[in-house]
Amino acid sequence: MIVGLTGGIASGKSTVAKMLNDYGLPIVDADVIARKVVEPREIAYKKIVQAFGEEILQENNKYIDRKKLGVIVFQDEEKRLLLNSIVHPAIREEMKRETENYFKKGHETVVMDIPLLVESNLMHMVDKVLLVYVSPSIQEKRLMKRDNFTLEEARQRIEAQMPIDKKKEFATEIIYNEGYLEETKEQLEHVLSKWGIKINH
Numbered sequence: 001m002i003v004g005l006t007g008g009i010a011s012g013k014s015t016v017a018k019m020l021n022d023y024g025l026p027i028v029d030a031d032v033i034a035r036k037v038v039e040p041r042e043i044a045y046k047k048i049v050q051a052f053g054e055e056i057l058q059e060n061n062k063y064i065d066r067k068k069l070g071v072i073v074f075q076d077e078e079k080r081l082l083l084n085s086i087v088h089p090a091i092r093e094e095m096k097r098e099t100e101n102y103f104k105k106g107h108e109t110v111v112m113d114i115p116l117l118v119e120s121n122l123m124h125m126v127d128k129v130l131l132v133y134v135s136p137s138i139q140e141k142r143l144m145k146r147d148n149f150t151l152e153e154a155r156q157r158i159e160a161q162m163p164i165d166k167k168k169e170f171a172t173e174i175i176y177n178e179g180y181l182e183e184t185k186e187q188l189e190h191v192l193s194k195w196g197i198k199i200n201h
């Protein structure tokens with residue numbers, strides 16, 4: 001079984017992914033892979049430099065400066081879609097490859113952590129959609145705190161995604177991550193048991 005873990009930016013996907021990993025489930029993380037496929041020498045790297053210019057590179061090591069690129073793409077939808085068109089195919093391929101590897105190693109369940117699962121219409125890649133939900137106001141507060149963003153920066157990033165309330169329509173199950181982590185964990189265990197997924201306690 002492939003579980004698609006999704007949510008909004010800063011809703012708690014990584015937090016829930018960590019819990020799932022502690023239960024012994026392998027995680028294929030789109031954000032981690034998104035970093036890997038844009039390292040120098042990767043095809044997507046070359047395309048990004050062609051499209052956005054050398055200004056978006058770090059001076060010392062020529063890696064992509066994610067902060068600079070983030071500022072550009074989160075205030076300009078056209079540029080964000082251009083970046084997506086360059087990196088998403090490579091991310092999807094690598095995600096499929098890593099997932100297959102886990103199955104080959106004998107895992108019965110693999111978790112794909114994909115922030116843009118619904119936006120990119122990737123529901124066909126997973127068997128269940130697990131949505132980590134927080135209200136937009138908590139989302140905004142946690143995002144500002146975690147990344148040291150101004151309200152405007154946080155809103156730009158939230159607005160680059162489908163509103164989290166709309167994502168509920170696509171979820172097989174929803175986990176409310178607005179309270180204590182212990183409460184999130186209880187909901188998670190309930191869902192896993194409902195789906196018949198065995199976990200290490």
Ligand SMILES: CC(C)(COP(=O)(O)OP(=O)(O)OC[C@H]1O[C@@H](n2cnc3c(N)ncnc32)[C@H](O)[C@@H]1O)[C@@H](O)C(=O)NCCC(=O)NCCS
Nearest residue numbers: 008009030031034066067069070073084087115116160161
């Ligand atoms: C713009 C970039 C350079 C900013 O890097 P940064 O290290 O600051 O952020 P990071 O990659 O950790 O992403 C943080 C969160 O932002 C959100 N996010 C990232 N990219 C996008 C996007 N293109 N559209 C909407 N939300 C996005 C996700 O919720 C993600 O979890 C980077 O996010 C990127 O390369 N994005 C394009 C690839 C992508 O779509 N990644 C999302 C997972 S597929």
Ligand SMILES: Nc1ncnc2c1ncn2[C@@H]1O[C@H](COP(=O)(O)OP(=O)(O)OP(=O)(O)O)[C@@H](O)[C@H]1O
Nearest residue numbers: 008009010011012013014015142146177179180181
């Ligand atoms: N139940 C909770 N109570 C308080 N803080 C929380 C809770 N869950 C997560 N957080 C905090 O909220 C922030 C966002 O969580 P996390 O990084 O897991 O979100 P995410 O959905 O993975 O974000 P992104 O889309 O950027 O990858 C983090 O600083 C995390 O420590």
